[in-house]
Amino acid sequence: MYVALCILVVALFGCVSGNQRHKIVAYWGQNAVYNELKERQYWEKELVDFCKDYNYDIIALSFLNNFFDEKNKDKMPGFNFAFHCETPIASGYKTLFRCPLIEEGIKECQKRGKQVIMSLGGAVGRAGFGSENDAKLFAYRVYHLLLEGTDLQSLRPFGSAVLNGVDLDIENGGYTHYTVFVKELRRLEKTGSQKILIGAAPQCPYPDSLLGPSPGRVLGDVPELVDEIYIQFYNNWCHTGNTKVFDDHMKQWLTHSRKHNGPKIFIGVPANTRASGNPQHYRNPQELTVIYNKYKNEPLFGGIMFWDASFDQNNVISGKRFSEHIGNMFNNVGPIPTGDPITLPPYTGPQTKTHGVDTTVQKTTSGLPTTKPSSVSCNGLSDGIYPHPSDCTLFFECSGSIAYLKGCPPGLKYNAALKLCDWPDNVKC
Numbered sequence: 010m011y012v013a014l015c016i017l018v019v020a021l022f023g024c025v026s027g028n029q030r031h032k033i034v035a036y037w038g039q040n041a042v043y044n045e046l047k048e049r050q051y052w053e054k055e056l057v058d059f060c061k062d063y064n065y066d067i068i069a070l071s072f073l074n075n076f077f078d079e080k081n082k083d084k085m086p087g088f089n090f091a092f093h094c095e096t097p098i099a100s101g102y103k104t105l106f107r108c109p110l111i112e113e114g115i116k117e118c119q120k121r122g123k124q125v126i127m128s129l130g131g132a133v134g135r136a137g138f139g140s141e142n143d144a145k146l147f148a149y150r151v152y153h154l155l156l157e158g159t160d161l162q163s164l165r166p167f168g169s170a171v172l173n174g175v176d177l178d179i180e181n182g183g184y185t186h187y188t189v190f191v192k193e194l195r196r197l198e199k200t201g202s203q204k205i206l207i208g209a210a211p212q213c214p215y216p217d218s219l220l221g222p223s224p225g226r227v228l229g230d231v232p233e234l235v236d237e238i239y240i241q242f243y244n245n246w247c248h249t250g251n252t253k254v255f256d257d258h259m260k261q262w263l264t265h266s267r268k269h270n271g272p273k274i275f276i277g278v279p280a281n282t283r284a285s286g287n288p289q290h291y292r293n294p295q296e297l298t299v300i301y302n303k304y305k306n307e308p309l310f311g312g313i314m315f316w317d318a319s320f321d322q323n324n325v326i327s328g329k330r331f332s333e334h335i336g337n338m339f340n341n342v343g344p345i346p347t348g349d350p351i352t353l354p355p356y357t358g359p360q361t362k363t364h365g366v367d368t369t370v371q372k373t374t375s376g377l378p379t380t381k382p383s384s385v386s387c388n389g390l391s392d393g394i395y396p397h398p399s400d401c402t403l404f405f406e407c408s409g410s411i412a413y414l415k416g417c418p419p420g421l422k423y424n425a426a427l428k429l430c431d432w433p434d435n436v437k438c
Contacts, residue, residue: 031305031312031339032066033332034208034239034275035059035321036128039071040091042319045283053319055093056114060121063318064336067124069176069208069239070111071317073155074134076147081105086150088166089131098164108166109421115170119350124173126206127155130180137182144186148193151175157201162356169352174206176239177220177227184219187227191234203351208237210277210314213247215261222265232271238262239314241277243290249278249300250289259304266309273311276300280331281320294326294334301338312339357434381425387412396425401438 040053059065070090078087080103087104088094094108115125129151130136138144153161155172175194177187191207198205209228211217221229228235240262242249247258262274278292279285292300297313304310313335315321324331382395387407397403397414404423406413422436 029308029310030341031310032275033064033312033335033339033341034067034069034237034314035063035065035280035318035332036069036071036314036316037318038090038093038128039131039317040093040319041284041317042281042323043091046323051319051323052092053317054322056111056125057117059318060114060118060123063321063330064332064341065123065318066312067126067173067206067208068118068318069126069128069178069210070172071128072131072134072178073127073129073151074131074136075104076129076134076136076138077143078104078135085164086147086154087135094166098166102164105164106166107168107421109168112167112170115167115172116350116352119173120346122346124206126174126176126208127151127172128176128178128210130178130182132180134178134181136179138186138190141186141189144189145193148190148197152194152197156197156205157203157351157353158197159353162353165353165356169355171203171351171353173203174208174236176208176210178210179219180212182219184221184226187220188225188230191227191231195234206237207235208239209235209272210239210241213240213242213245213255213258213277215247215258215265222269222271228265228271232266232269235272237273237275237311238266238271239275239277241316243277243279243285243287243316248287248290249276249292249296256303263307263309271309274309275311275314276304277314277316279320280315280317281324284316284320294331294338297335298338355434385412385414396423396438401436 037053037056037059042051042053056068059068072089073086074089075087077084081087082101085102085105088106090106090108090111094106094111096107097103098105098107118125138147150161152158154165155167157171179187194205194207209220211220211228216223216226220226222232223229242255247254249255266272266274278297279290282288282291285291321331326334382390382398384398385405387410390407392407394404394406397405401422403414403416406415422433422438424436
C-alpha cells in the first residue's frame with residue numbers, strides 16, 4: 010500500500026529525529042483469516058478500524074484482481090474485496106464496485122498520516138497485458154478510477170477519495186509491458202498534484218520471474234521509477250527461517266537497488282503462524298527483532314510488510330498485536346497526521362468517456378412504472394426492481410409477485426432511472 014524540513018522528509022521517505030523511519034505495510038481486503046477461523050467475530054474489521062486503531066504506515070487494498078474483466082462493460086477492471094464490498098457500481102459492471110465504507114476508510118487513514126494504495130493482481134488475479142496499448146489504457150484507467158484523474162468519475166469505486174498509489178502484486182500472467190505501464194503512470198502523475206507511490210511485491214527468489222530485476226521486467230528496466238519493493242519472504246524456499254538463503258537473497262535485492270538508484274526494500278512476512286499456510290515461514294517478534302537488527306542501518310531498508318490485516322488482528326502476543334510488536338521494534342511513534350486528504354469534488358455529471366470508448370452509464374426508463382409505487386407491494390407489477398414509495402435509501406425487488414425489501418449502502422440513494430444505488434446529487438427523489 011512528518012517539523013519544517015522533517016515534515017517534508019517524513020512525508021516522502023519517513024524519518025524520526027534525523028534517522029530513517031521504517032514503515033509497516035499491511036494488506037487489507039481479503040479477510041484471509043476466514044480460511045482458518047470461520048466465526049464472524051474473527052473476520053477482518055472494516056478499513057476505518059485499522060486506520061484509527063492500528064499503527065500501519067501503508068495499507069494495500071487487495072485486490073484489483075482482473076485488469077480487463079469481460080464481466081464488465083468495455084472490459085473495465087474487476088475488483089475483489091471479500092465481504093467488504095460487493096455492490097456493482099452500475100448495470101453492466103458486475104465486478105466494478107461502489108464502496109462507500111472503503112472510501113470512508115481511505116480518507117480516515119490519510120487524515121491520520123497513513124497512505125492507502127491499490128494492490129494490482131494477487132495470487133489468483135487475471136493480470137497482464139497483450140500489448141503496449143493495453144498497458145497504457147490500464148494506466149489511464151487506474152489513474153482516473155483510483156487516483157487524481159476525473160475522466161471516469163462516474164465509475165470510481167471509492168468516490169471522491171484519491172489513493173496514494175499502487176502496488177504490483179503480479180503472481181501470474183506474463184511479464185511484458187509493465188515497464189510501459191509504470192512509465193505511463195509516471196507521465197500521468199505530472200498532470201496531478203501528488204506523487205504517486207509505486208510499489209511492487211515480488212516473490213523472494215532473485216530475480217522474480219515476472220517483476221525481475223532482469224531485462225524486460227519492470228524492476229530491471231526502470232527500477233528508479235519504483236519507490237518500494239515488498240518482497241514476499243514466505244511461500245518459498247528463501248523464507249526468513251532459511252537464514253543463509255534469506256540473507257543471500259536480501260543482499261542481492263539491496264545490491265541491485267543500490268546500483269540502480271532503485272527502491273526501498275521491505276521484508277515481507279506472514280502476520281500469523283497460519284497466514285502463509287506453512288508455520289515455518291512465520292517469525293515471532295523475538296525472531297523478527299534479530300532479522301531487523303541485521304538490516305536496520307541499511308539506507309535502502311524500508312521496513313516490514315506482512316500478510317495480512319486479518320491475521321494481525323487475530324495474533325495477540327502478550328497483550329499486543331503482532332504489528333504493535335513491530336512498531337515497538339522500530340521505536341516508531343506512529344504515522345504523523347498530515348492534514349486533510351486529497352479528494353476530488355463530488356461527481357455531478359452523468360457521462361464518462363475514455364480513449365474514444367463511450368462508458369456512459371445509459372439512463373433508461375424501460376420496465377419502470379410511470380409513477381412511483383404507492384406501497385411496497387408487487388400487485389400489478391412485473392418482476393423487476395422498484396423504488397421505495399417513501400424512503401430514498403431503499404428499494405424493493407418483485408420476484409414471483411413477492412416483494413423483497415433492500416437498502417443502499419450508507420451515503421447512497423436509489424436511482425430509479427438507472428436502477429442502482431447512486432450519489433444523492435444524481436437522484437431525483
